[in-house]
Amino acid sequence: MGDPNTITIIEGSDIGTEFWATELGPFIRSLTVRALFILAFRVICFLPWCIAVGGALILSPENLEFVTFQFGYLPSVSGIRRYSHWAHYGYQHIVAFLAAVSAITWMFPTIGVMAIGALLAQFCIAWHSFLFDHNIPLGEDDRQTVYILMTTAWFNDSSIAIKKVGDAYYPAPNNPKLEMAGDEDLGVADDEGTS
Numbered sequence: 001m002g003d004p005n006t007i008t009i010i011e012g013s014d015i016g017t018e019f020w021a022t023e024l025g026p027f028i029r030s031l032t033v034r035a036l037f038i039l040a041f042r043v044i045c046f047l048p049w050c051i052a053v054g055g056a057l058i059l060s061p062e063n064l065e066f067v068t069f070q071f072g073y074l075p076s077v078s079g080i081r082r083y084s085h086w087a088h089y090g091y092q093h094i095v096a097f098l099a100a101v102s103a104i105t106w107m108f109p110t111i112g113v114m115a116i117g118a119l120l121a122q123f124c125i126a127w128h129s130f131l132f133d134h135n136i137p138l139g140e141d142d143r144q145t146v147y148i149l150m151t152t153a154w155f156n157d158s159s160i161a162i163k164k165v166g167d168a169y170y171p172a173p174n175n176p177k178l179e180m181a182g183d184e185d186l187g188v189a190d191d192e193g194t195s
Contacts, residue, residue: 042072047096049073054097057090059122061143080169082139086146091154137168 049071056067069076077085101119105112127143136144148171152160161172 050096051100054093061146064142079139083145
């Protein structure tokens with residue numbers, strides 16, 4: 001045993017050299033001033049992008065494809081993968097948006113109250129004509145996906161039943177007593193007669 005105050009240097013060993021040469025070497029050599037600028041710009045814009053996605057979820061679900069997937073942070077997905085993405089990450093985007101609106105309202109009360117009024121108006125415009133449709137597959141209509149997640153996973157901490165028909169996934173009826181005829185909901189309960 002040596003003196004505990006001295007540092008032992010292992011000579012002759014290439015610990016880590018191989019990692020740096022094979023894994024990080026090509027990455028470091030590929031960095032240019034332009035690539036560093038783009039990387040820094042993407043890091044700086046990440047939080048505003050999260051806030052914008054949260055705003056689009058609530059205020060303009062028809063523009064989610066552009067706001068979320070066209071800026072290079074995420075690849076575009078569809079179907080059940082899109083539904084799954086929003087189920088996992090949508091709530092955090094909404095919280096970021098509401099936190100930003102709250103911070104602006106707290107720092108600038110007059111501007112914040114006017115902004116909240118404008119946001120409520122946009123919310124009404126975006127959602128006034130919405131009707132839930134069980135025949136649309138999950139993840140195919142962003143407004144329906146947001147509605148399902150707002151009424152179940154995000155704010156009620158519950159889940160929905162999902163049925164697979166072919167390659168598509170559909171929300172199953174909440175009432176297990178409803179009879180199903182193929183893919184069509186008859187709306188007739190087992191213990192009730194028809195009228």
